[in-house]
Structure formats: C-alpha cells, structure tokens
C-alpha cells in the first residue's frame with residue numbers, strides 16, 4: 099500500500115562501528131554511535147518492512163519491531179549480512195566497518211616493552227563490494243563518510259561497488275557525521291540524480307531518505 103510501501107519486503111540494515119581485536123582487552127574501532135543506522139532501521143519498520151538490524155557494539159536501545167543481530171567484527175558482520183542477503187529486497191549499509199584489522203589476534207594480553215611498538219594491519223573484506231558482486235535484484239544502499247570532495251568520492255564508491263544508491267556525508271560538518279543527533283547528507287542515485295538534504299535529526303532524515311529511495315524510479319522486487 100501507499101502508506102506501507104515496504105510491506106512484506108525484507109530490508110537489512112547495518113549500523114554502528116566494528117571492533118577489531120588486538121588482544122583480549124584491546125581493539126581498533128571508530129566513533130560511529132549507530133544513531134544513523136538505527137534510525138534507518140526504524141524508518142524501514144515504519145514503512146512496513148520486515149527489518150533485520152545487524153549492529154556492531156553501540157549504546158542504543160534495540161528498536162521495536164526489528165530482528166536484531168549483534169556482531170562485533172567486520173568478519174562477523176559480513177557473515178550475518180550474507181546469511182540475510184538472498185531473500186532481501188534491500189540492504190542499507192550504514193555501519194562504519196573497519197577497513198583494517200590486526201593481522202594477528204593475540205590470545206593473551208600483550209605485555210608492555212621498552213621503546214615504540216607497531217601493529218601490523220590487514221584489510222577486512224569490503225562487505226558492500228561483495229554484495230555488489232553477488233546481487234541479483236536486491237537494492238543496495240551504501241553510505242560514504244568523507245572529509246573532502248564528498249560528492250565525487252561518493253560517486254566513485256557508487257559505481258565501483260555496484261550500488262543503487264549512496265548516502266554521502268561530509269563528516270567534518272559540525273551538524274553531521276559520527277555521534278551527532280543530526281546529519282547533513284546528499285543522496286546519489288545510480289541513475290545520476292542528486293538529492294541534497296538540509297541538516298536534520300537522523301531519525302527524521304532516515305525516514306525522508308527511505309521514502310525518497312522508495313519513490314525513485316526503480317521498482318522494488320518482492321523477494
């Protein structure tokens with residue numbers, strides 16, 4: 099129906115940071131609070147979707163009406179996303195996935211030593227790129243967190259990762275990005291349209307973004 103355009107559709111949302119363990123007491127992560135992703139999940143529920151929220155470690159209450167999957171690392175997030183990909187209509191990747199993880203995970207706490215130290219890092223799997231390679235008729239919505247040339251970097255991520263939409267935020271904007279209750283974004287579509295949005299509460303913005311995507315030209319498949 100018009101009020102519930104995502105009724106009966108499965109929408110998978112990822113949110114929050116990932117944590118990449120160095121040893122049992124230390125990790126590498128980022129400042130994502132999960133607010134944007136949780137707002138996207140709530141927006142999907144409000145449009146009628148069967149919503150799966152795959153979340154890294156955050157301090158937010160679980161939104162009502164979602165199937166909730168807790169993960170820690172990029173590898174766990176990849177696995178959970180792939181398990182839910184086949185019958186999804188849409189995947190929204192709001193999570194700030196770590197691009198690197200320690201090459202070695204120590205099973206015991208690393209001891210201090212004299213002098214400097216360094217940790218060797220290796221790349222994590224790019225979850226969105228993997229989905230972009232595997233997708234059939236799923237709509238893929240990425241985010242891009244940029245500090246400069248946001249639109250052109252966003253555009254190249256849209257193309258390179260074979261996405262249908264990308265939501266670009268300049269994370270240096272004082273009204274947006276990591277941790278804030280508000281965000282300032284531009285939605286780029288695979289068809290070449292650009293929708294800039296004013297600074298808005300993430301909850302309100304998420305709803306407008308999803309409504310804009312749903313109203314966009316490409317029909318959303320049922321399975």
Ligand code: PMT
Pocket residue numbers: 114129130131132133134135172191192193194195196197222223224225226227239240241242243244255267269275276277278300
């Ligand atoms: O959580 P908040 O505090 O509310 O902050 C919101 C936010 C700034 C984290 C969010 O709006 C946002 O921009 N999320 C994406 C952050 C990000 O990782 O951007 P990126 O440009 O590094 O990655 C581009 C896309 O690839 C993202 O959709 C990301 O989920 C995906 N990716 C990245 C790396 C990786 N290994 N796998 C991925 O799928």
